[in-house]
Amino acid sequence: MSNQMTWQIKAGQQMGKNEASIEMFKKGSEGAISALVRENVQNSLDVVEDPSQPVRVEFKIDYVNELPGQDELSSIYDKIKNSKPWNGAYNEDIEKIQNILNMNKIPILKVSDFNTTGAAGAADYDEFGAGTSWKAMTEVNGQTLKSQSDSAGSFGIGKNANRAVTPLQLMFFTSQTAKDIHPYSQGWMIYASIVDRNANPQVSGNSFFYKTVDNKPIDHELEEFKNMGARTQPGTDIFIPGIDLTPDFINHIKKALLENFLVSIETNKLTVSIDNQGDEQTISSTNLSEIVAEFGSEDIKSYYNALTQKDSQMIFSMPTFEYKGQTLVEPGDVVFKVFQSDSVKGTRKAMLTRGIGMKINNYPEKGRAFTQGIDFTAVLLVTGRKANELLHNIENPEHTSWNNADKLKSFPAARKLFEGLKSFMRESITSLLPEATEEIVAYGLEELLVDPSLSSGDKVADRLPVHIANIEIKKTVKPISRKRSNGPIGSGTGGEGVPKPKEGGKLVEKKNVKPGLQRNPVSTGDEGDQYIDVTPYMSSVRSKYVNAVHSVEIYPDVSIKNPEMIFEIVGDSSTDTKFNILHAKVSKQGVAVEASENSIKLISDDMPFNVGEPIVVNFETDTDNDVSFNVKVIGKVNNEN
Known part of the structure; x- marks a missing residue:
């Protein structure tokens, strides 16, 4: 094997800079630093060597004089910048990169793990051979080779969270397994293709690798990073250059650890060290309460109180749960811990965790799920192997939700388990209702x-x-009238509401209804017009719910302009469960739509909705599930009609 190292430019398909799996972490709701913490710690917890001991993850910040192969790397960025197909789109970004490379001291974030297996496959690397964990980490997107089927990460894109925090979109790896006699290293940069008709190759891929000239991993640690510590035991080091060290950078790391790994740390599966140029702090189960008190949000403090709950009456164990003769949950596999306080307002949500203790999300994500009249904060701990495997099947790539419609359809046992978990949590909370x-x-x-x-x-x-x-x-607050002629939307025959009265295929006006403006007046408009509550003059209301979109059809018995539909969740009289209407559309051309909170107003001054003409609106809501609504309709009716 040659010891000469170089940045390799390989032929490939012409590709731009915006790698989707990198952009996802840049734009995620967590923020790039939080995503970096979440993905790296999760990857380390998934490859624990000795489960009886915690995994240790270290975040270390320091500076280096130069990067491995820096001159070649700078030249690659310039070649990308000068590639004509990009029309100068990357000029500004690459100028920033060159400024970083020209610094006297380049900032580096090093993420290291200990009590882990390391990435196997570097010692007998074969580019055309079988997949290995070394390849999956250092040069393949979308692949992972973790040994456990219930591992938290399994989509192979989490490593791109590291690229999302640096303009260079670059990282270096060093890893060693128990079988390796020394560490192995490699660099990987993803940006855009080099396109040059006079070059060889004329078109490169968008991945560039720092390896030996004979295309092998480097069989030692990288000299440029030696001041940041040597690898002396199995595990992995990831070096991320060019990060923006803002004053809050360290605090962002601490908050991300509390948000995502509260359970992992408290249950002694994880300890974390943060080293800022020699100023080191360790976070473990022994000092977690102090870290939560100093850096935790009010919600995190409540979840920590639930997690450390000792009162047996507030700790629930899910009973045996079966599906089609298969045991999905055994006693002890799922534990639900609840915290209540007269002095601290609860979240009325449950933090969902599984396996290694990483948070998935909070339930419910939106709206309400638990009975009213009780305040609480809770944590769900799913530790059973079978339950973890099933829930892993329905997680999204970011590992932040089990509520994914397509996957729930594909894995019926997992869907049944998820439904059972929600029922178990709701019933546990209901049992705490006071007399x-x-x-x-x-x-x-x-x-x-x-x-x-x-x-x-x-x-x-x-x-x-x-x-x-x-x-x-x-x-x-003036409540929405519950007076309606046809029942709540979605409650009629076949889930379609009350059908339209027909005679010979045509609409029939109700013989016993004589619209009069004296009924339910709301406000007066211009001369000859008046806004009234026209809900009693609807001949029928239909609704359906498909792919998270509500479709509502209302058939008026009066000719109205500017109708406004006000929706209220059936049975919901609580002021803390408001919902918002999103992406409202109307089928009638030329009619403008204004949506505000729980109402939709249609601006139709010049084109009224005539008797029997359907008012059809489609919309989404920020509620967690399909719900039934009451609807009130207010419209402007012309006196001459």
Whole structure:
């Protein structure tokens, strides 16, 4: 094997800079630093060597004088910049990169793990041979070779979270297994293709590798990074150059650890060291409570209280759960821990975790799922092997949701398990409902009710005494009328609401209905016009729900302009479960749509909806599931009609 190292430019398909798996982490809701923490720690936890001991992950920040093969690397960026097909699109970005390469000290983030297996396959590397964990880590996108089927990561794109935090989109690897006699190293940069008719190759791929001249991994550590510590035991080091070291960089790492790995740290599966140029801090189960108190959000503090709950009456174990003769959950496989406090308002959500303890998301993601009248914060711990395998099957690539419609259809056992988990959590919370006491729980009313003993502007707590006097009305809210002629949307025959009355295929006006403006007046418009509640004058209402889109058809018995539809979730009288209408559309051409919170207004001054003409709207909501609505319709009716 040659010891000479070089950046390799290989022929490939012409590709631009915007690699989808990198952009996903740049634009994710977590933020690029949080995604980096989540993906790297998850990858380390998935390859633990000794499960009886915690995995240790180290984030180390330092500076180096130059990068491996820096002159060649700079030349590659310039060749990309000068490639004509890109029409100068990358000029500004590459100028920033060259400025970083020209620094006297280049910032580096090193992410290392210990008590892990390391990436196997470098010692007997064969470009055309079988896949290995070394290849999956250092040169293949979308592949992973983790040994456990319930591993948290298995899509092979998490490593691109590292590229999302540096303009260079570059990282270097060093890894060693127990069988290797020394570490192996390699570099990998993803950007855009070099396109040059006079070059060989004329078109490169968008991946560039720092290897030996005979296309092998480098059989030692990289000299340029020696001041950041040597690899002396199995595990992996990842070097990410050119990061932007903002003043909050370290705090972002700490907050991301608490947000995603609270359970892993508390259960002693993980310890983390953060070394900022010699200033080192360790986070482990022994000092986690202090870190949570200093850096945790109010929600994280509540989840930590639930996780450390010791009261057996607030800890629930899911009973045996079977599906088609197959046991999916055995006693002890799923534990639900609940925290309640009279002094701290709960999240009314459950943090969902599994296996290694990494957070998936919070349930419900939107809207409400648990019974009203009880305040709480909870953590769900799924530790059983079979349950983990099934839930892994329905996770999205970012590992942040089990609620993926296509995957739920493809894995019926996993779908049944997910439904069972939700039922188990809801039933556990319902069992905590208090018996009749001297208090009324009034969640969400603290904005409306004022305790006269408090200073002006102070809010009362959610729990209010039964005997209330001198209530000052701070705000009045006119509720949506529940009076309707055809029942809630979605409640009719076959789920389609009340069918339209027909006679010979034509609409028939109700003989006993005589529209009159004296009924349910709302407000007066211009001369000859008046807005009224026209809900009683709807001959039928139909609805359907397909692929998260609600479609509603309303057939009026009066000719109306500018109809406004106001929706309310059936049975929902709580002020803390508001929903918003999204992406509203109307089928009638030339009619403008205005959507605000739970209402849709159609601007149709010049083209009224005539008697029997359907008003058809399609919309989405930010609620978690399909729901049934009450609907109220207000419209402008011309007196001459």
